Amino acid sequence: MGEIYVARSSGACKWGASVGLTKHIYKVGVAEDSAHAAVKALNQSQYGAEADWKLLKREDAAGVDEATAIERLSKKEKMVDPALYPKIKGARGIFKVKPVNAENYLVTKMALENNVVTDFKLTPADIATYLINNAIR
Secondary structure (H helix, E strand, O other): OOEEEEEEEHHHHHHHHHOOOOOOEEEEEEEOOOHHHHHHHHHHOOHHHOOOEEEEEEEEOOOOOHHHHHHHHHOOOEEOOOOOOHHHOOOOOEEEOOHHHHHHHHHHHHHHOOOOOOOOOOOHHHHHHHHHHHHHO
16 A cells, blocks of 8 residues: 655755745655655656655555546646646646645634644645645545
8 A cells, every 4th residue: 555745855945936936846646665765766866856855744545546646636736837847847746835725724624623723833744734635535
């Protein structure tokens, strides 16, 4: 059974900000074995022309393959088109995330679980949770 994971590269974030996308760039993928091994493979192959990918979060894929996860997530967030940017040619699964969407999702989820929401500060791990939840449901 596979693992769904979210990885982030500081180089990709800087690149995204410099080309006018956003600095909130994340890679979503499904690994057959381990998410750690998948991120290591991303770094070795310099996925998206970057070799500094770091694993933010991983969960059981619940029977979802990578194509299905990307398709589901594409309905909520915009995937960076690898055909438009020569630097990431062929790199699927890279998403630009609107932090407002992730924050609204998480605050609503906490409120529905009867948690008191005060001084919520969005972190990259929170965004990873948002991405995984939207990819597997």
